[in-house]
Every structure is written in structure tokens, then in C-alpha cells.
Amino acid sequence: MSLATEWRPALQAWAQRDGVTWVYLAKLLTAAFLTYWIALRLELPQPSTALVTVFIVMQPQSGPVIAKSAWRLLGTLLGLVVVVTLIALFGQHSDVFLGCLALWVGLCCGLSARYRNFQAYAFVLTGYTAAIVGVPALTHPEGVYLSAVWRAVEIGLAVICSGVVSAVIFPQSSRTALRALLGKRLGSFAAFAADSLQGRLPEGAFAQHNRRLVAEAVGLEHLRSVTVFEDPLTHLRSGRLSRLNSEFMQCTTRFNALYQQLERLRHEAPTAWHDLHPALAGLLRLLEDYRDQPLDGASAVPLVARLEALQHMTAQRLAHLPATLHQQDLDTAGELLMGLLHELLDYARTHASLASHRHPREQWAVGFTPRTNLWVCAASGLRGFITVALAASFWLATAWPSGVSLVISAAAGISLTASTPNPWRAGVQMGMGVMLSSVVGFVEYFLVYPHIDGFVLLCFVLAPALLLGGFLTTRLSTMGIGLGYLITFASGAIPANLTVYNPTGFINDCIANIIAFGVCAIAGAVVLPTHAPWAWRHLQQDLRRQVGFAAHGRLKHLRQRFESRNRDVLQHATSLAAARPPVQDNLLQWALSVQDVGHALVRLRELGQAPAAVAEALTQLFERPAVARRHEALKALDEALAQSPSQPAAAYLHFIRSALLNPRSPLAQL
Template identity: 35%
Template sequence: MKRDHAIKPSTGFFRPRGLMRQRFNRPVFHQAMRDWANSDGLIWLHLLKTVTAGLLTLGVAMLLDLPQPRIAMTTVFVLMQPFSGMVLAKSFYRILGTAVGTVAALLLGGLFVQQSELYMLGMILWVSACIAAAVRYRHFRWYGFVLAGYTAALIGIPNVMAPQGLFLAALTRAAEVAVGIVCSSAVSALILPQRSSLVLRRTLRSRYANFNAFAADVLARGLERNQFERRFASLIDEISGFEATRTFVAFEDPTLRSRAQHLARLNSGFMDACARLHALHQLLKRLRSSGSASILAAVGPYFDELATLLTAQAPERLDASRIAADLRLFQANLPRRIRETKRPLETTSADSLADFDTAAELLYRFVAEWINYSDTYVSLSWRKSESWPHDGRRVPSKSRHQSPTNNFFVLFAFVRSAIVIGIAGSFWIATNWPSGGLAVIGATLVCALTSTSPNPTKMATQMGLGAVAATLTGYLFMCYVYPNIDGFPLLCAVLAPVLALGAFIATRRGAAGYGIGFSVFFCLLAAPDNVVNYAPDLLINNGIALTVAMLLAAVVFSVVFPVDMPWLTGRIMGDMRAQAVAACKDALPGLNQRFQSNTHDLISQLRMLLTHRSRRRRDALRWMLATIEVGHAVIDLRNEAARAQYVDTLQPRWRGVIDHTCDDLARLFERPEPRSLERAQSSVRSATWLAQDILQTVHADRDKRHDLQRILSCLHFIRTALLDKDAPFRPR
């Protein structure tokens, strides 16, 4: 009897259902949703909150019967940020800037009543000074200074020809701006708030894991020069970015604000660890290039062992306390093991022994710095129920990150802004152009928003194209949309897609200028007021005025005042070399912290200006590495010499030789020329010989012998830095 064919589970009707059961994996689905919520979901949440804040501001301003609700709405798109701490910080400085700008507009109006030329000159000087101050005092203080200038222009320029309305305009403009500030802050803080403290916490964790991996790569196998420079420069950018984040996080978390000193100490420790790792990398590079096989074979196992300790745990499950404990044990056994390894090398040359001692000393210092950083990091132990940690550990010392800015760069920003605004203002006064006042306001806005941009020409051009798109879109709304709708809900429905589009483009890297220009200028040109004025010709004229102002700024930024001019970058490089001079001459208390923070901040400024690969960018990077390397070594040398004060009694010439060495090194960075290099090398050799003679005198005393060996290691490292073929001291 023939059997019927049974339906197999893998065929027929049952296959899709079976596969459906197999494919739908609840944990995988939840993980995918969490990944989306932490990436693209954050962008959509930002768009939702931005549009909500804009429409809420428009409704409140209309309800309060303010004359220009579109100004309040514009405020939201200038102010809104993804994280509540950013918005609160911006709001705080915006309130201060708005108040100062309002007072400045009233004072200028009182001083130059019915004197439009003098009033315009005073306004140009005030706005340019505010922009220059914004460049000098960066991060969110930048925003306060920018608003002090922009608010004065926004209030005063439309009333140049009608000063009798200045006081009323100041009051209404301040009220409109205040509505925008309050609404954007409330929406950001109340609707699914994204805490900056959580971002800072994730940043610290990822930085710890990334540095562990980077250090392991440097120690275990070494990195190519370009690869090391790229990864090291990204660490420097993280240092400056951390300081900016720490600033605005304090506005949303009072606990963090009380622990700001602890976080500053954490960043300072990270800078020290980066400097030690850089010194180790430079020494290893020189040992490999010089063919010191015996020294590399002697110290190599220690580097491999340390790299293994740093990468023993998975990056996503790093336990800093365990790493610190392992490193502490490694450090405790290191001196004894180094002495045992050194005994067979006693018969080698003096230079080889100096290389070995220097490598051992740098290794010990790096381990000590990473232990200190790990301990500080562990003390920030988060609890699940809290957004930020609490502990009773006391920060051992004060630490303050400094952000120096070259005075010529500040003056450059002042002159550049004055020329752009002056051209727009002169043309307006000479031609009596009805929309000329808005062109001056647009010139003020673009100068302010691009004052710290790495490519202001590109930013201004994108904002100009955004203004064109805003004008065309505004024309369509003015002629075809507004006349055909009735009621505030319908108004919100038609405005929401347009506002969301501009906000979305503003979040795209490389296209932010388009989004900013479109969002801000659409609100400024075509957002509805309480009494809508259907005047498409006025809208087009105003759009042309804003576009011309953006393009004028782009031309001036590109042709007259490009930010990457050689003399300007040369000045900043001079400031960076001056940090090495300070390391040689300034008072020791707090010197290491000042040197680290100033140098890293200047490096970030140079990297922002020199965005394109070029010879000047390579030269700047070489000077950056040489400044960090020699400056840090000189500070170590001076600290070790200050501790070993008994050497002055053993050798009266010692203090003078060390001072002479520091002076010659400072002269090398002040005037990098062959003669200065030869003099610095000679001074380092003389100090080394004298230290070797003193070492023979105190050889029987273990503590004093170790002091002199550390001093010799510092001198030897400085000498190898001066002899490095990649060093920038020699002209090429």
C-alpha cells in the first residue's frame, strides 16, 4: 500500500510560521531598539523637542500679544541643543548677553541721537568688540558675548533712523527673547530630558577604554608615525572637549557642580598620562631607529607585560579598580626586576646604559600616572539610583584648565568683523536701502556664528544658500499657505514639517550651515506675527539683503581674512613654543598643570585652523610633539633638581649649570635656529657630565643615587629629543 506523503516541517504552510517564530527574537529586538534609541532615536527626539519648543514659543508670544513673535521663535532655533545642560548653560549666558546688549543699544542711542553715521560707527565697534571677546573667552561664555553684540544690533539698527522708538523696541525685544529662552529651556528640561551628565559619564568610560587600547598598541608593537600622531591628536581634542562638556553639565546637576574640582583633577591626570605615553613612544621609536637591539630586548618584556595588563579585560567590562591594583603590583616589583635585568648590561656602552635607565624611568612614571588617574576615576563610582556619583574622597590638589587665546587672533576677529559689518552699514547709509538694516543684522549674525568656525567661508556660504531656500519657502507660505489656513492648530501643522527639516539638516556634519541658515532665516523672514503682513515683495527684498550679507562675509573671509593665514598660524605656533619657554623659566608650583592645559588648548586651536593636509600642518604637528616632549622633561628635571637640594653643597656649580641648561633650551624654542640648537645640546651634555661626576660621589647612598639617576634620565631624554631626526629644530 502506497503511503501518503507527509507534509515536512520545512515545506508548505508551516514554513513561514516556523521561520517567523525563529526569526523573532525578543532580546535581539530589544537590543536593536536600544541601539536605535541611543543613535538615530536621539536625533528624532531632538527634532521633536525643537519643533515643540518653537511652536510653543510662537503660541506664548502671540498670547502675550508681543509685536514680533517670530523673533522669539528665532531665539529657539539659535538656542536649542540636544542636551538640557547645553540649553540651560546657553540660556544663562544668553540672558546675560541680552541684558548687556539691551543696555548697550540704549546707551548708543542716547549718545548719538539723530546721528546715524556716529551711531553706526559705535554699533560696529561694540559688536566687533563683543565678537573679539567671544573668541577670547570660549565655550559657553562665547555665547554671552555674541548675544551682547547681536542683541544690540537687533534692537538698535532698525531704529537708527527713528531713535524715538528705541526704548520701546528694547523692552519688546528683550521680552521676545526671554519667551524663547524660557520655552526652549522648559521643553528641554521637562520632555524626555537628555542629561549631559550621562553623556559625560559615557565619555569618561569610553576614554578610559580607548586610552588602555592605545597604550597597549604603543607598548606592545609600536605604531607608525602617522597613526600615532592621528590617535594622539584625537586624545588632545577629547581633553578640550571634556572641559567644554564639564562646563555646561554644571548647569543641570548641582551635585556635579560641587564636584567640579574633582573632574578637573581627573582631566589633569589624563593629560599627564598622555604626556608620559608620548615620551615612552618617542624613546621606543628612537631605540628602534638606532638599532639598539640589546636594550629593546631588555626592556621589551616589561612593555609586553604592561600591555597585557591593560588589555586583560574586555573593553565593555573594564574594571578600573582592578587595573589599578594590577598596575600597583607591577609597579612595586618593577625596581627590583629592573636592577636584575640591568646587571648583565653593565659592560655595555654608557649611552646604552643611559637608554636603559631612561626607558625604565619613563615606564615607572607612566605606570604611576595611570594608577593616579585610575584611582581618581574609580572614586567617581556611580550608583544605579543616581545620575552622578557621591563619595567622600577628597581631591588632593586644585586643578584648573586654562584656555589661552593669541591676542593677534582676537584682534584679527575684531578687524574682520568690523570690516564686514562696516561695508554693509556704509552701503545701507549711502543708498538708504529699505532692507539695508536687515543686511547689517545678517552681517552681524554671520560674523558672530562663524567667529570660532574652522572654515568660516564654508559656513557663511552655506548660511547664504540656506537664506535663499528660506526666502523661497517663505514666499510660498506667504502667498499660498497662510491665506488658506485658519486657527493656531492648523498653523502648527503646516509649520512643523518645515521647521523639522531645517533642524534635521542642522544636525548633519558638514551641512550644519544650510540648516542653521534655513531655520533661523525662515523664522526671521516668514514666521507669522500677531498681525500678518502679506507683503511678498518685502520678504524677497529682506531675503536678498540677508543673502548678500552672507555672501559678502564669505568673500571677506576667503579673500581678505582667511583664518589659515601663515602669519596667524605662526603666531599661535609661537604661543605654543612659548609654553616650553615657560616650562624652563616659570615658578614650579602649579607649572605642570599650566603647561599641560595651555599647550593642549593651543594645539586644539591649531588643529582647528589647519584642517587641510599641508606642509604647515605637518610642521605644526612636529612642533606640538616637540613642545610636549621637551617641556614635560624640563619640568621633571627642575622638580628632581629642586628635591635634591643637597647636590648644591656637593657641587657648587650644579645650580648654575642647570639654570644655564634651562636658559639655552628656552632660547632654542624662542629662536629655533642651528646655533641655538648647538648651544642647547652643549649645555645638556655639560649638565650630564657633571651629574655623572656627582653620581660617583654619592654612589654608596642608595636614595641619593636614585635621585641622580632620575636627573640623568631626564637629561638623557632631552638630549635624545634634540638629536631626533624628526625634530623640528633643524630647517628642512
């Protein structure tokens, strides 16, 4: 065996793992130095603003760079409009201006926590852009408009350079990641479903797989939203991709309901469970055949034909099942099985349609609906207001020359940590990055820069410092450190066209930055911390309220909106409780219960057979869980079933009743 043959697998593994990281770092440096050189040539007043933008918007893939850049421009422009307005109104009254600025940053922090993905980032930028431009302009309010124009030019330059470098130099397309995720999704689900139905899952694996499916649903929507920016073919399929995500969520909900019903049959009516096996056999064969198999538009076509045949065959087998004492349980399981096959067929048809640029299934007006608790958003807004207000008050009280840096860093730090699951941890990490950048920046600025001349040598001495920060951002455990390092290093330790040798001022600014990020971390830990039990309780309540939404929400596209809202709340809640597995398990149990009951309620409403008393009793039960309300809900269900409703309404009513009696449900622990 030749040496090349031996080393090739290792090199390929390195290229797929660490090689991608080093390509990204090379692109980061290229974009930074290109932006810096153009900014110096154009004699822009603050090249550091452009560099900070590069470090924030650069991503390993092109799609997120373009999406983040677009939202950054939008957020920056809105922030500039606000700050020019505030200076025009209160430029002569520093205290009033800073109070309004604190309110504005707080509002933006709350909105950044409310929204998802790069929409949240736009509000982050809107908040601290006002501080970056407005606070220095207090001493010269007449120059605020020109300052705003320069900031827009600097950020626009950085956005263009970042986008060009990301798209031209070893481009990494988000489309590849999106296709890979879509391709393996059904195979992974088939393996999970087959193992679940055959009792091969180890203890706790069912909950773990459900958490992963929720994260995948939210992650795929994020990936779709950024890929449409870079790839016209994905843009043509955006509606179908959104539809595919919604249909997959409905498949998982149907499967969870079927699994719960089969488990009840297994323990309470083993004879009926055994009688159902012939009807399940076709589904099990299908799942085993597609276990861990990739799926694309072409291979989805035979899957559609197979599911259509399986649907017909399963209906016939269900019709010929023997009568049993547990007929209602059997009918319910049969209805859920047919529902799962129907959802899988819809999913396969949409997947097959991706092979065409144009398709009728593209007409899909229902997007993924984010749902963040208003109290959590208000807590983020309050932290933003308090942090900036404290920094501004300290500046006004002491007239500290570095108070400008203090207020700006406080606004930037609290804005960047507002939408993170753990603002305290994010603030601490960014503070560590600030301290590291202060040391490295001092060495560079006062010990290295005086001994070099020319842009090439400047890039040469900057490269190691920037590589350090860039590398830290590529690791999840040190991402906050790297971001804090790069932002403060770029804003304080990189020379502008007019460079001032002022060690005292530099040290004071470093102290101000450290204090500001320290205050941000303390605010995240003290002012209504989102990783505390109060936040989990509110988010759990939001989960339970989805039953009321299913019972009384507008019926048009209700199933899709219910699915996306439920999963978004669960994903947000579990991210806040990342360090508390028991809390995550409890939230997941509530989410599964809400999905079971809510989905059945929606189906009853679609059939026009949802008893008002049942809907109201279930809403009250999940709104304020109590033993008495559970009895009332069961009584309402018994009364509805006593009226002998037709199928499939009777099956869904019976399923809801069984879900309330499920000993593994959180309702059973009341």
C-alpha cells in the same frame, strides 16, 4: 525565529542612530510652537526673536540647552546695556552710532574667537543683540529702552520653554555621554599603548591616535562644563572630573615620552632595549588586561591596588637591571616608565573617587586653560568691524529701506561665523540657508498663510518648513545651511501679532539678508582668513612658545596648565588646518616635541635642578628654531650633564638631549 526577534536589532540600531534625531526634531518643534503660542498670547512685539532663540539654544541633550541658555541670557543682557548706552550717547548721530556699533561687533567677534564653548557664544550674542535692538531704534531712539526690555522678555521666554521641553520630553542627559566617554577612555588608551609598545601600530596610526586623544581632552572638558548645569551629581564631582582630564593628559604625555625613548633604544641600543623588557612586562600585562575594557568608580578600585603593586615590582626590576654601555639611556627609560606608572596611579585613584559624592580629591583649583592666538582673535575682530561698517555705510549712502535688515544680518552673520574654524565656508553655508529660507518663506507668507485661519493650522503649515531647517542642523555637513535657514525664516517669514502683507518689503529684506551673508562669506575669505597659512604659522609659534612657558612660568600647577594650553592650541590649530593633513601632521610633530621637552623642563624645575642656561637655550631654540640655536641647546645640555647631576634630574636632561637629536623631530629638519 519570530518577526519581532528579527526586527528588534534593526529597530534598536535605528533608535540609537536616526531615532535620536527625530526625537530632537520633535522637541524642537514642540519648544518652537509652545514659545510662539505664549508670545502671541502675551502680544509680544516680536515673537520671531523668541523663535530664533529656540532654534539657536535647542540641542539634543539637556545640558547644552541649559548652558547655552544661561550664556545667551548673559550675552543678551550685556548687549542690551551697551546698545542703550550707545543710543543715549549717539542717538542723534547715526553715523557715529553705527561706527561705534561696528567697533563693538568687531570686539565681540574677537572675544568669541578667544574663548571656547558657550563663553564664545555669549560674546556672539552680545555683539549682534546690540545690532538687533539698536539699528531699528535709530529712527525712534526714545523707544530703545522699551525695545530692550521686550527683547529680554522674548529671549527669557524662549530660554524657559526650551529648557522645560528639553528636560521633560524624552530627556537626553549629557551625563550619560560623559560617563560613556570616561568609561571607555582608559580601555582605548590601554589598547593604543599596548599596540604601540609591541610595534603593532600601522604606519601613521600613532599620530592619528594622538590627534584623537587631544580632541577627547578638549571635548571632555566641554562636556563636563555643560553637564554641571543639568546634573547635581556631576556638579559635586566637577573638580574631580577636571582633575581626571588633567591627569589623563599627563598620562598620555608620559607615555609619548616613554615611547619615544624606547624607540630610540630599539634602534640605537637593541641590547639595552632587550634588557628593559622584564621591567616593561608588568605594564604590558596591565595594558592587555584593560584593553578596550570599560572602567567605572567601582572597577577602578582594584586597578589602584594593582598599580601600587606594579609600581613597587617595577622599581625592584629596574634596580636589578644589568649594567650596560647605554646606562644613561636605560636610566632615562626607567625614570619615564616609573613616571607613567605614577600618573596612571593618580588617574586610577581619581577615577575610583568618583564613586563617592564627597572626596578630598575634589579640591582641584586648576581648570582647562584655553589658549587662542591673539592675532587670530584680532583677525576675527577686524572682519567683524569691516563687515558691519560696510553694511552700515551702504545703508547711509543709499537710504535703502531694507538697510536695517542689511546691517542686522551682517552683524548676526559675522558674529556667528567669527569663532568657526573656516569663516568663509560657514558664511557660504549660512548664505545658502538664507536663500533657501527666502524661497520657502515667500511661498509660506504669500501663498499659504492667506488661505489658513487659526494657530493650529498655522503650526501645521509651519511644521514642514521648520523640520527641513532642523534636519539640516543635525548633519555636520549642512549645519550652517540649517542654522542660516532657521534664523532668517523665523525672523522674516513667521507672522507676528500685527502681520503686514508687503511682498515688496519681504523681497527687499530677503535680498538684504542674502547680500549680508554674502559679504560675511567674502570677508571670511579675504580679510585675514583663519584657514590660511599665516594662521597656522602663528599657532605653530604659539605651540613652540609653550617651552618658554614651561621654562619660566609660575611653578604652581605649571604641569597642568602646560598640558591644557598645549593641547588647546594644538586642537585649535588642527581644526583650522582640517583640509590640510600634511599641515596637521607637522603641527602634531611640533606638539609632541614641545610636550617632551616642556614636560621634562617642568619636572626639572619641580626638582629644583633646572639649569638656567639649559632653560634659556631651549626657550630660544623653540622661539626661533635654527641650527645654531640647536647646537647651543645641545652644548648647554652637555655642560649640565658633565656636572654629574643626581637622578632623576640626569634622566630628564638626557631625555631632552635625546629629543633634540631625534631624527623624527621637526628640529631635525632645520
